[in-house]
Amino acid sequence: MIMNMLSIKPPGYKVAYQAKNDTAFALEMIPEKESLDQWTEMFSVHVIRNIGGESLTSFHSLMAAKWLDMCPCGSTEILERGHEQGHPTLLWVHKCAHGTYQGHPTGKPENTWFKALLSNGNVVVAQKAFKFEPSAEAVAFWLDFLRNLRVNPRLESLH
Template sequence: MLVVPAALAQRTGTEQLLRPQVPGYVKAFENTEADGARLWEYVPTGQTVQQWTEMLTVTASRPGLQATPHEFLGFIERGWKGACPGGESRWIREGEENGYPFALLMLTCPNNPASGKPEYTWFKGIQGADRFYVVQKAYRFAPEREQVVSWVQYLSKVQLCDTQSAAHPCPQMSPAKP
């Protein structure tokens, strides 16, 4: 079970993507593209973005990208199945949280051609006012049931809020810096 000592916030304008902090994970990479898209990658201590068995990735699309969660994650799903022979997908949940549409998708690859290893990944996509946000958890091995349950619970705690909108209120807290 994940212990959640503090929350982290990835900020883009007045929107904040809030997610529980993950003990034992370190930020291994951060990038902002010229078009404004942002990426953060976290791995367990001692691993790197080149050599990892588990990874947590957070992305915020370029400003102005408008897509529903099913459209955006569906694009990822099609690419995954095209790149991974025998790849499978399962839509876990779709709906609305804090006034924002979201979807949760699981993708599996029995043998990722890029790594030569299996890959199991869960994606939570949230449609913001001006960006699309994705938090994904990936394993390069078949995770145990308790790992799957913990990470699906983690993803259920990820939420988007807006500091300037009553329709998408942020909780009363002071998020820790990533």
């Protein structure tokens, strides 16, 4: 089943935050029984407009550098490069054994899987974050979920 990034949310999730401005759109979802200030899992979609000729490789490099600033002991690994509907895609993971929140160590791991697509000068990023070490089954489920997501042209028009 091909999932539409806006018409479907992950099973058992609720919208916790949504914002839009001239350059970006963000939608964050968390499990129904969690709160935004105490989440342990999050699924989010971001649209970043007019990235000025950046490639997905340079976008990933920027994200990886920011991640390593937040978590010097962390790692980043590109899992797949591809194309969907004629647009380049990138799937990668950031892992951090000891996450931080607003510059303060949490003592908890944070692992985030990303799928990005570059289309018409915009980057669409879907990401799944865990503030714990997920099981192999959870990782497999979310990687399949991310792989099956397709960009809805309506999503790009939200800018």
